[in-house]
Amino acid sequence: MIKGIIFDLDGVLVSTDELHYQAWKRLAQELGIKDFTKEDNEKQRGVSRMESLEIVLNKGDKVYSLEEKEELAEKKNAYYVDLLETLDNNAVLCGVVKTIRYLKQLGMLIGIGSVSKNTPAILQKTELDQYIDKVSCGLDITNSKPDPEVFLVAAGKLGLEPENCLVVEDSAAGIVAAKAAGMKSLGVGPYYQSLSATYEATGLDTDIPWETILQN
Numbered sequence: 534m535i536k537g538i539i540f541d542l543d544g545v546l547v548s549t550d551e552l553h554y555q556a557w558k559r560l561a562q563e564l565g566i567k568d569f570t571k572e573d574n575e576k577q578r579g580v581s582r583m584e585s586l587e588i589v590l591n592k593g594d595k596v597y598s599l600e601e602k603e604e605l606a607e608k609k610n611a612y613y614v615d616l617l618e619t620l621d622n623n624a625v626l627c628g629v630v631k632t633i634r635y636l637k638q639l640g641m642l643i644g645i646g647s648v649s650k651n652t653p654a655i656l657q658k659t660e661l662d663q664y665i666d667k668v669s670c671g672l673d674i675t676n677s678k679p680d681p682e683v684f685l686v687a688a689g690k691l692g693l694e695p696e697n698c699l700v701v702e703d704s705a706a707g708i709v710a711a712k713a714a715g716m717k718s719l720g721v722g723p724y725y726q727s728l729s730a731t732y733e734a735t736g737l738d739t740d741i742p743w744e745t746i747l748q749n
């Protein structure tokens with residue numbers, strides 16, 4: 534029986550995935566990589582900042598030292614943080630607040646499982662923090678999705694066993710991580726059909742058969 538829902542952040546609760554794309558594209562252009570596409574950006578969903586950088590650098594032919602890569606990742610983050618300045622509750626995706634309120638009424642604990650180190654700022658700016666019981670994010674972990682660490686930390690903070698948690702994700706890496714954690718998974722978003730989650734839906738809403746999902 535499910536007692537807690539662990540939500541991914543970017544692409545599930547908020548539309549920051551588009552801002553990540555803009556920041557990476559700007560960096561790619563500066564590095565002379567002109568063909569960084571949305572398709573490349575899709576591969577960055579749910580993976581860490583440094584792994585995302587590798588996806589960009591693989592499009593070019595230059596070799597960078599670890600120190601240079603760290604500088605590039607910091608540069609991209611600065612662009613992203615600038616874009617986050619404009620963030621407010623309009624960035625919350627359709628159906629999210631209604632769904633979380635409904636799940637809380639059903640007695641569910643609500644957690645966050647995001648590899649983003651910017652999670653606390655995003656939750657505060659979008660005012661989603663008021664609905665969240667516990668946060669597990671990039672600041673708490675050493676291994677990114679598809680490693681299960683971020684979800685296991687979330688379950689621990691919520692005081693729940695993995696089998697009592699449902700993960701809601703928009704990335705394949707996140708679904709693999711949820712399964713590795715021994716949790717059920719719900720895949721949402723434009724790419725949900727390729728996620729192989731336990732349950733799938735186009736987006737978050739109260740018309741998802743939540744009560745059935747939570748009892749199974």
Ligand code: B16
Nearest residue numbers: 542543577579581582647648649650
């Ligand atoms: P940051 P999620 C992930 O968040 C993003 O999907 C991914 O594109 C990004 O590289 C990663 O966070 C790290 O974010 O650079 O802000 O630390 O989907 O796990 O909520």
Ligand code: MG
Nearest residue numbers: 541543544703
């Ligand atoms: Mg995501």
